[in-house]
Amino acid sequence: MSGNESRVQAVYQITNREPLPPKAPKKLEDLWATDVFTLSKMQEYLPKSIFKSLKNTIQSGEQLDSSVADVVAVAMKDWAISKGALYYAHVFYPLTNATAEKHDGFISVQSDGSVISEFSGKVLVQGEPDGSSFPNGGIRSTFEARGYTAWDVTSPAFIMETDNGSTLCIPTVFVSWTGEALDKKTPLLRSNAAMNKAATKVLKLLGNTNVAPVNSSCGAEQEYFLIDANFANSRPDLLLAGRTLFGKPSAKGQQFDDHYFGAIPERVQVYMQDVEERLYRLGIPAKTRHNEVAPGQFEIAPFFEAANVATDHQQLLMTVLRNTAKKHGLVCLFHEKPFAGINGSGKHVNWSVGNPTQGNLLDPGDTPHSNAQFLVFCGAVIRGVHKYGTLLRAVVATASNDHRLGANEAPPAIISVYLGSQLEDVFEQIRQGEVKGSKCKGVMNIGVDTLPVLAKDPGDRNRTSPFAFTGNRFEFRAVGSGQSVAGPLVAMNTILADSLNWMADKLESELAAGTELNSAIHKILKEVMDEHGAVVFNGNGYSKEWHQMAVEERGLANLRTAADALPVLQQEHIEELFNKMGVLSPVELASRFETYSEQYIKSIEVEAKLVISMAKTSIYPAATRYLSELSNTILGLKELGLDFDTESIEKVASxxxxxxxxxxxxxxxxxxxxxxxxxxxxxxxxxxxxxxMDSVREYVDALEGEIADDLWPLPTYQEMLFIK
Structure with a gap:
């Protein structure tokens, strides 16, 4: 393949690189959580009484006994040093979708000049990074620097190992000197507490006497692109904006549907195995890997975990994906739309709630029509999504996700709930006033005797729904690939808590009036469907008819861009919701609007500056060189008496x-x-x-199709997506 010098060199290096040899497979049991300070390791290192106290805090949500901190700190230090760690870091999650960490050594200088390894309970429990240098939305002025990190005992400490050494990483919250949350973890913990309180109240009203703490759970499917680092390093837009601002579509893209679930390229599989080994050592339960729809696009999905731990693990997973890619000469892209014209990347957040005593509260069982507990919790979700659908749209609103939402590859920006035919029928019966039954699971005979009879679910799935029920959980499909899952989880937990509180109040009122429990439940669920059933939609979310019906007939909002969606965070009823649930104060919510709007503004301004710079310094020179060569050639041909068509030169010039x-x-x-x-x-x-910007791109992409390939300055889509 021809190309300019940097492109030729990139292709040569890729096609002639020595691949990293695959590692010898190790037993999962030998890898699992070896770099995590798990409960079993705590039990090994801690006195029995201290371990019991700490375990109660982790599993039952009891208040942390401050007297255990010193003992835990020494044990954690000894374990970390045994793993080769010389430093520790309070890891926290600022309002950037990224992970932050401040490293300190296990070092204490003695009076005689000698040093010892030391780690006290005080430094385990609390740290002090700069509270004004991270996004804070006006909570901290530049001259007001103090901020605190505080140990989150519910998320285990771990060792982050790199080629340059190992560090003990301690998950923490990050708050200001005045106590406001400057991070994504603090509101998540608060939202889970609010949901637990409301869910416990409802469960007890339903007749449960033994109710363990209710927790939300999360399993986030992560989509991403891999391209060779030689190409990425030749693209200023990929380096600084995470997406290609220019690029003519390759003749072959995804139109043959041959990449989805296809054979994983050998180089990528070696990379994936390297990633998975690291994830298993960190206790991250990666379960699924496969090719995604677009060429160069892949997916990894974990098992469900408690939402707080799953959120921390999601951040770790992105870090491991990025860092491991470098070792393999690749760049991992989390932008929602790094390449125009092909499938973009999302992060489907599978969400449920439950506890050890009542189980998964969103599991309908085989007879959902008679499963009152499930119907109450599912009805609470329906009410919450309808009442606060614009909030769900706002928490996935970014400049990059705007490129994906609403396209025929991702859910529309209209937030609706898909229940499936079985549950839609049950809730419609509730609306009509009488529940007679529900569709049963069936079997499917494929017609070949040697093939097994397959179990058939009572309802299909719907990939066009932004908020879909998928068997025993809801899947929030609108979340962007590069986002933290904390924001969506905070919103889902909070709106569920609000709806459960509403249901508890209704139930209490009905029961106090002498209404029988099942009749009270049915009455409340009918009210939910009468008032909020408009959000339930099982059809094609891509269709024009749905968009018209959703807005004009059902009153659902269609907030097409982040610029439309982010101001929702300033609305009075959203402020009231978060404040009432104790999740975000008005000041904290306002800070998030300020931060996210600023990120939106800066993201587009960076891209616009890149468009101008690349057009002036790369595309324009290539075009003028080509025009010069072409015009000289035409003049030379004319001198030879050959009449050459000037249409091409006129087109490039125009x-x-x-x-x-x-x-x-x-x-x-x-x-x-x-x-x-x-x-x-x-x-x-x-x-x-x-x-x-889009208009400039149209002309640049058209020029790519006209200018001689050996003069084109940027790696092309064909090269980046298909040369591995």
């Missing part, structure tokens, strides 16, 4: 001029800064800057 005219227009538009509010600024970027 495209180049149009591109540069738009670049000038974009540059001028980007210089505007006199906005009265973040909302106005975001709308300007969404409606003016982004369309201009």
């Amino acid at each position: 495209l180049t001029k149009s591109m540069m005219d738009l670049v000038s227009k974009l540059s001028l538009a980007l210089s505007q800064h006199d906005f009265d509010s973040p909302e106005e600024h975001m709308q300007y970027l969404a409606k003016t800057i982004r369309p201009l």
Whole structure:
């Protein structure tokens, strides 16, 4: 393949690289959680009484006994040092979707100049990073620097091992000096506590006497792209924006559907095995791996875990995917749409709630029509999603996710609930006033005697729904690939807590009036369907008819962009919800709007600057060189008496001029800064800057199809997606 020098060199290095040899497989039992300070390791290192106290805090949510901290710290240090760690780090999750960590050594200088390894309960429990240098939405001024990290005992400490050494990592929350949450973990823990309190109240009203703490659980399916680092390093847009701002579609993309679930490329499989070994050592239960729809796109999915631990593990998983990719000469991309024209990447958040005594509270069983407990909790979800659907849209609103939502590869921006035919029928019967039964599971005979008879679910699945019931959980499909799952989980836990509290109040009132329990439940669920059933939709979420029906007939919001969705966080009823549930104070919620709107603004401005820079310094020079070569060739042919068609040179010249005219227009538009509010600024970027960027791209991509390949300066889609 021809190409300019950097492209030729990149292709040569890729096709001639020595692949990393696959590692000899190890037994899962020998790998599992070897780098995690698990309960079994705590039991080994801690005195019996201390271990019992700590275990009660972890499993039952009891208050942490501060007197155990020193003993735990020494045990944790001894274990970490035995694993080769010389440093420890309080790991926290600021409002950036990234992970932050501050490293300190296990070192204490003595009076005689000698040193000893030391780690006290005080430094285990509390740390102090800078509270103003991370996004805080105005909670901390630049001159007000103090912030605190506090040990989250419910998420286990672990060893992060790199080629440069090992570090003991301690999951923490991150709060300001004035006590406000500056992170994603604190609201998640609060939301889970609010949901537990509300769920426990409902379960007891339903007649349960032994009710263990209720927890939310999460299993997040992570989609991502892999491209060779040689290509990524030649693309300023990929390096700085995470997506290609220019790029003509390859003649072959995903139209043959031959990549999805296809054979995993050998180089990628070696990478995946390396990733999985690291994940297993960190106690992350990776279960599924496969090719995704687009060329170069893949997916990894774990088992369900407690939501808080799953969130921490999700952040770790992204770190491991990125870092391991470097070792294999690859770059892992989490942008929701790194390549135009092919499938983008999401992070489907599978969510449920339950406890050890009542089990999974969103499991319908074989007869959901008679499963009152399930119907109550499912009805609470329906009410919550309808009442706070715009909040669910807001928590997945980013500049990058705007490229994915609403396309025929991801859910629409209209938030609806898919129940499946079985449950939709049951809830429709409730609405009509009489429940007679529910569809049963069936069997499927494929017609070949040697094949087994398959169990057939009572309902199909719906990939176009943003919030779909999938057997014993809900799948929030609108979450973006690069997002932390904490925000969506906070929203889901909080709206469920609100609805469960509403149901508890209704139940108490009905029971106090002498209504029989099942009749009271049926009455309340009928009210839910009458008031909130409009959010239930089992059809094609991509269809124009649904978009029209959803907005005009059902009153559902269609917030197409993050600029439309993020201001929801400022609405009075959203502020009231979070404040009432004790999840986010008005100040904390306002800080999140400020932070996320600022991130939206900065993301698009960075992309716009890159469009201008790349067009001026890479595309325009390539076009003018080609025009010069072409014009000289035509003149030479004319001197030989050959009449050569000038249509090609005229087309390239016209495209180049149009591109540069738009670049000038974009540059001028980007210089505007006199906005009265973040909302106005975001709308300007969404409606003016982004369309201009797209227009520049149209001309650049057209030029890629006209300019000689050996002059084109950027790695192409064909190269990046198909050369591994």
